[in-house]
Amino acid sequence: MSSKVLHQPSNLKFVDFTSMGDVEKINNTLDGWEPDTEEIRKDYSKQNSALLLFKIAKIAGQAVGYVILREDYDNENSTYIPFIAVKTSEQRKGIGTSLMRQAVDKTKALGKKILTLYCEEKNIIFYAQIASKFDIDILALATGDEYSNGQPLYFVRYDIDKK
Numbered sequence: 001m002s003s004k005v006l007h008q009p010s011n012l013k014f015v016d017f018t019s020m021g022d023v024e025k026i027n028n029t030l031d032g033w034e035p036d037t038e039e040i041r042k043d044y045s046k047q048n049s050a051l052l053l054f055k056i057a058k059i060a061g062q063a064v065g066y067v068i069l070r071e072d073y074d075n076e077n078s079t080y081i082p083f084i085a086v087k088t089s090e091q092r093k094g095i096g097t098s099l100m101r102q103a104v105d106k107t108k109a110l111g112k113k114i115l116t117l118y119c120e121e122k123n124i125i126f127y128a129q130i131a132s133k134f135d136i137d138i139l140a141l142a143t144g145d146e147y148s149n150g151q152p153l154y155f156v157r158y159d160i161d162k163k
């Protein structure tokens, strides 16, 4: 089965990460989930041999989202998304889905078969619809742990070479 057509703003572009300012502008709008901008700066803005992809989504030159993909330290057949976010005012327009497309396509291009991430319970619906749209299998498991905001932590695994 082929992937379904994705809906996204027509003027959406993806560029390679160059500036922490873009990431900060997005993170500053997020309420309830506060990605550690300092951790991103430290771990991903410099040369990091495990970094596979760091894309900024832009509309009319303004940063509206980002996704980071790195090697999965636990599994050489897998990639891992430590961070993905869309500016609050730009959510529900298909940008997050398009960012996931970038990460899944990169994983496939590398010949890896699995993509993993951790998320809050409320985002399971987002990650589940990715599996349906991209025609890939998903496994979502409650880890029994919590984020610092008290929300349950889920592990998500996509098997991207579904036959």
Ligand SMILES: CC(C)(COP(=O)(O)OP(=O)(O)OC[C@H]1O[C@@H](n2cnc3c(N)ncnc32)[C@H](O)[C@@H]1OP(=O)(O)O)[C@@H](O)C(=O)NCCC(=O)NCCS
Binding pocket: 030, 033, 084, 085, 086, 087, 090, 091, 092, 093, 094, 095, 096, 097, 098, 118, 119, 120, 123, 125, 126, 127, 129
């Ligand atoms: C999770 C996130 C990246 C999704 O990005 P997005 O651009 O809003 O996602 P999309 O527009 O591609 O959503 C696609 C579909 O996912 C589902 N979805 C996304 N957000 C949802 C929400 N808040 N509630 C219910 N369904 C949701 C819907 O089915 C949606 O399709 P629809 O808008 O046609 O109904 C974004 O909400 C975000 O940045 N949140 C804050 C940061 C965060 O939690 N990052 C993830 C850390 S694990």
